[in-house]
Amino acid sequence: KSVREMKGMLPPKVGEYRSEGKDQFYDRNSTFRYMNGAAELYRSYAFKMLMVRHYIKRDHPPVVVELFDMDLPEDAFGVFSFETEGEEVGIGQGSEYAGGLLRFWKSKFFINSYAEKETTSMKQDILEIGRAISESIRGEGRKPKLLEYTPQGFEERRVRYFHHSHNLNHHYFISHENILQLGKGTNALLASYSFPQIKGRTYLLLIQYPTAK
Numbered sequence: 001k002s003v004r005e006m007k008g009m010l011p012p013k014v015g016e017y018r019s020e021g022k023d024q025f026y027d028r029n030s031t032f033r034y035m036n037g038a039a040e041l042y043r044s045y046a047f048k049m050l051m052v053r054h055y056i057k058r059d060h061p062p063v064v065v066e067l068f069d070m071d072l073p074e075d076a077f078g079v080f081s082f083e084t085e086g087e088e089v090g091i092g093q094g095s096e097y098a099g100g101l102l103r104f105w106k107s108k109f110f111i112n113s114y115a116e117k118e119t120t121s122m123k124q125d126i127l128e129i130g131r132a133i134s135e136s137i138r139g140e141g142r143k144p145k146l147l148e149y150t151p152q153g154f155e156e157r158r159v160r161y162f163h164h165s166h167n168l169n170h171h172y173f174i175s176h177e178n179i180l181q182l183g184k185g186t187n188a189l190l191a192s193y194s195f196p197q198i199k200g201r202t203y204l205l206l207i208q209y210p211t212a213k
Helices: 002-007 032-043 075-079 120-136 145-149 165-171
Strands: 016-027 049-056 063-068 092-096 101-106 109-115 160-162 187-194 201-208
Touching: 002 016, 002 049, 002 063, 016 032, 032 049, 063 120, 075 092, 075 101, 075 109, 075 160, 092 120, 101 120, 109 120, 145 187, 145 201, 160 165, 165 187
Parallel strands: none
Antiparallel strands: 016 049, 049 063, 063 109, 092 101, 101 109, 160 187, 187 201
């Protein structure tokens, strides 16, 4: 079912681009074959399946689309939030474009779209393909509930949502030991604030544990 659903979300043709070759699919275990160490980031969320499709246009570099079924909208947001610092381009429920790479999320899906070689015209092509994919994904997903408990004034592009201690240490080092007992059953949100009277950033970490104990 998931394979069929994902195939339906990537249009066979967008403008002058058309899909080429056979779509590739990877699950939680086989995704290492496609992206080596980078797979750990996706596996630290509820990631289920990755679909990879190539689009070609005459005399242009191919465009690669990676569609991740993250199982939960909150985790699609989480993967997207992991490194947002680029330009918001208004695609999906949150997006950024930088260095030839478009990243965005919508519903329970996270998408990477990029050309093997960046040119000025390629940016518009990549954005056009991204918009077509976003339109084919029906409905929107809910952002993490922890955002509702986060005081206003945080830097929206620097919010990080995750589950594991190594993700926290990547953004703000706490300890080599998992002293906060983060893991699959916990939800965590790191927000940063800038106050004129305080040098540097002020961080707020919220953790939701599965039980009060």
